[in-house]
Amino acid sequence: MRKPAHALLLAAPAKVETPERKGFFGLIPPARLHEAIPQTSADAPRAGFLLAALAKTLKAPGAPLLWVREAEVGGEGGELYAPGFAQLGLSLADLILVRARKRADALWAAEQGLKREGALTLLELGARGRDIDLTATRRLALAAESNGATALMMRGDLAGASAPSAAWTRWSIARAPARCAHANEIGPLSMTASLIRDRGGAHHARFFLEWSEDEHALRAEALGGDLAEAFAGGPARAPRLRRA
Amino acid sequence: MSTHSAQKRWAAIWLKRLPADRLARLGCAAPDGLALYVRVGNAHVISAVDQKAARLGIHPGMALADARAQRPDLRIEEAAPHEDARVLDRIAAFCERWTPSVVLDSPDGIFLEIAGAAHLFGGEEKMRALIRKRLGEHGYGARVGVADTPGAAWALAHFSNDLIAPAGESEKALAPLPIAGLRLEPQGEALLKRLGLSTIGDLIARPRAPFAARVGERAQRLLDEALGRAEPALTYRRPPPEIFATRQLLEPLMDADSLFIAAKDAAADIADLVERRGLGVRRLGLTLYAVSGTPRRIVIGFSTPERAPEDLAKPFLERLRGGAESFNFEFGVEAIRLDALETARYDADADRTSARLVDALAARLGADAVERLACADRHTPEAAEIKESALRPPAANAAPARAPRPLKLFARPELIEAIAPIPDGAPMRFRWRRVLREVAHAEGPERIAGEWMHKEAPTRDYFQIEDQTGARYWIFREGLYGRETNAPRWFVHGLFG
Numbered sequence: 001m002r003k004p005a006h007a008l009l010l011a012a013p014a015k016v017e018t019p020e021r022k023g024f025f026g027l028i029p030p031a032r033l034h035e036a037i038p039q040t041s042a043d044a045p046r047a048g049f050l051l052a053a054l055a056k057t058l059k060a061p062g063a064p065l066l067w068v069r070e071a072e073v074g075g076e077g078g079e080l081y082a083p084g085f086a087q088l089g090l091s092l093a094d095l096i097l098v099r100a101r102k103r104a105d106a107l108w109a110a111e112q113g114l115k116r117e118g119a120l121t122l123l124e125l126g127a128r129g130r131d132i133d134l135t136a137t138r139r140l141a142l143a144a145e146s147n148g149a150t151a152l153m154m155r156g157d158l159a160g161a162s163a164p165s166a167a168w169t170r171w172s173i174a175r176a177p178a179r180c181a182h183a184n185e186i187g188p189l190s191m192t193a194s195l196i197r198d199r200g201g202a203h204h205a206r207f208f209l210e211w212s213e214d215e216h217a218l219r220a221e222a223l224g225g226d227l228a229e230a231f232a233g234g235p236a237r238a239p240r241l242r243r244a
Numbered sequence: 245m246s247t248h249s250a251q252k253r254w255a256a257i258w259l260k261r262l263p264a265d266r267l268a269r270l271g272c273a274a275p276d277g278l279a280l281y282v283r284v285g286n287a288h289v290i291s292a293v294d295q296k297a298a299r300l301g302i303h304p305g306m307a308l309a310d311a312r313a314q315r316p317d318l319r320i321e322e323a324a325p326h327e328d329a330r331v332l333d334r335i336a337a338f339c340e341r342w343t344p345s346v347v348l349d350s351p352d353g354i355f356l357e358i359a360g361a362a363h364l365f366g367g368e369e370k371m372r373a374l375i376r377k378r379l380g381e382h383g384y385g386a387r388v389g390v391a392d393t394p395g396a397a398w399a400l401a402h403f404s405n406d407l408i409a410p411a412g413e414s415e416k417a418l419a420p421l422p423i424a425g426l427r428l429e430p431q432g433e434a435l436l437k438r439l440g441l442s443t444i445g446d447l448i449a450r451p452r453a454p455f456a457a458r459v460g461e462r463a464q465r466l467l468d469e470a471l472g473r474a475e476p477a478l479t480y481r482r483p484p485p486e487i488f489a490t491r492q493l494l495e496p497l498m499d500a501d502s503l504f505i506a507a508k509d510a511a512a513d514i515a516d517l518v519e520r521r522g523l524g525v526r527r528l529g530l531t532l533y534a535v536s537g538t539p540r541r542i543v544i545g546f547s548t549p550e551r552a553p554e555d556l557a558k559p560f561l562e563r564l565r566g567g568a569e570s571f572n573f574e575f576g577v578e579a580i581r582l583d584a585l586e587t588a589r590y591d592a593d594a595d596r597t598s599a600r601l602v603d604a605l606a607a608r609l610g611a612d613a614v615e616r617l618a619c620a621d622r623h624t625p626e627a628a629e630i631k632e633s634a635l636r637p638p639a640a641n642a643a644p645a646r647a648p649r650p651l652k653l654f655a656r657p658e659l660i661e662a663i664a665p666i667p668d669g670a671p672m673r674f675r676w677r678r679v680l681r682e683v684a685h686a687e688g689p690e691r692i693a694g695e696w697m698h699k700e701a702p703t704r705d706y707f708q709i710e711d712q713t714g715a716r717y718w719i720f721r722e723g724l725y726g727r728e729t730n731a732p733r734w735f736v737h738g739l740f741g
Contacts, residue, residue, distance in 0.1 A: 049741025
């Protein structure tokens, strides 16, 4: 579809993109490897939830969603539950769930999932196990970029926040109390996401994220800093998938 | 490649000196020969000898004391029929590299059905020679007869100088052989001898009815089986698959990539065979026969039936590469066999994108490690989802419950200590995994009664709970207060995120 000329003018990058201007979803482009790290061990389930919520926007319709979990993760935080997954608005028909006993198997499986354009791989790793080195993340990042598939990886070990990585972005995820809960109404599931690394150029940014059950979508709001306030509450748009 | 026509050809392997060969392999050879004995009542009787001892005049049936007196340097060992049986089975397993149709014929024989296999070796004579050579390399002397029936092949192996009877010529080949070639019980054999019948030919010439009356149905049956007039009852060591393909490798292969090429070549045969039947393969087994050592088998599954040779062979590459060290083929692999273990209707139009991903994952990680999920139309939370190996056809998916369900569910609800201000209400605080959690918000209850078939299951009241840190739990109280129980227990069943 051809865009009208004025749209092209508007879309031209006039100034340096700030993370706030890009918005939360703009910072997580498809066809890349992204990392989420729970801020504390108690935040691991929320980080896992975020990966699933992002699947909504990062996966091409009908493409496979490969969810690779280390066996340890299921014991600690529960096994993936089909009705809960379906309630996120995701298709169970696209889901392939892998339970990996060894970390090497988990990484290998994740790479298999990245072999098709538009596919999405979620990799949920536990707190124990061999460190994920630069080579391992480089393999995933390369597979994602060359095939046009997206990889989201949760590192369960908190030390992973400072580990070297080839990921495009790295986020620190913390659960947050719902802001608008009433009597006998629990309010939307909420969290904060702090950008701690970004190959796209931005350095730091923080977002408040809420899951809207009615819209089956994440709402993102930039936090902190004067600039951020200007964008607070602004609409978050899901990125379009790149087509090769 | 199997042709499985009605015409069968059988090779009978007679391991003439199995017990002695077994001991010789263990280093029990002796300059004056080796003999094994069994206890018969109070006497010790020679049961088996090796070739040296046989040449020196020691023979089975001789009293042990006599043998010792004749040959003081003879090495004597007690017979171990269990060990012999074990070795026979291992040799039979070894023979499966040539054909999947292998029948154990205790105590010292093996039958192979070779109609579809012989051409791979350049004919029956060459195959016969190869079997003898390969068994000989492992220290087992063998006589091998080939004929239309196991019985005829057995008789040739034991009593004939011409070891192959061409198709349809069993009767001619058996005629000059002694009646012992029929494998009659000793009494039956003695009776026939007293009647002046010494060769199988003498029996064939006799009128049927009187013969049957005198010697009994058993002898008649054995004769009919040997001549192909009746089907013998055979139990295969492993039921042979209907569709299989073998490859004998010109020289032993050790590396995964060469083995993969051989597997792909064999897969082309499988592809032809299933295509002719309108089928695809759901489960495929690759057996690797090492020059020495036990065969290794790799089984892979296909979530959507496949039949293109590349697709059939592809999942093996990863397994061969991954398993190469653990297989530890000292001298390489000399033969491979592919078995179509399970077939199903082939659908050319099926979308195979995610099926192939599933197959690749399952081939390396195991069928149980790769799953698909579906919602089931059931109230009990545990029953409301179906988790199955992704290799199975997908289950029908129902709509999920309308009430909120957690993304993660614990395999077993975890017992917690909860304090609830009112008996039917949500808890105020609770202790889970040793940490006390203050409830900030709660939504519920959602009442889920036990399903009618499990009447004894108490009613559950589910709550969505957020604690003061923002963590979200799916909690339930088990049992209706005052009606089902006076001390309801609380559980965490899942986490929302």
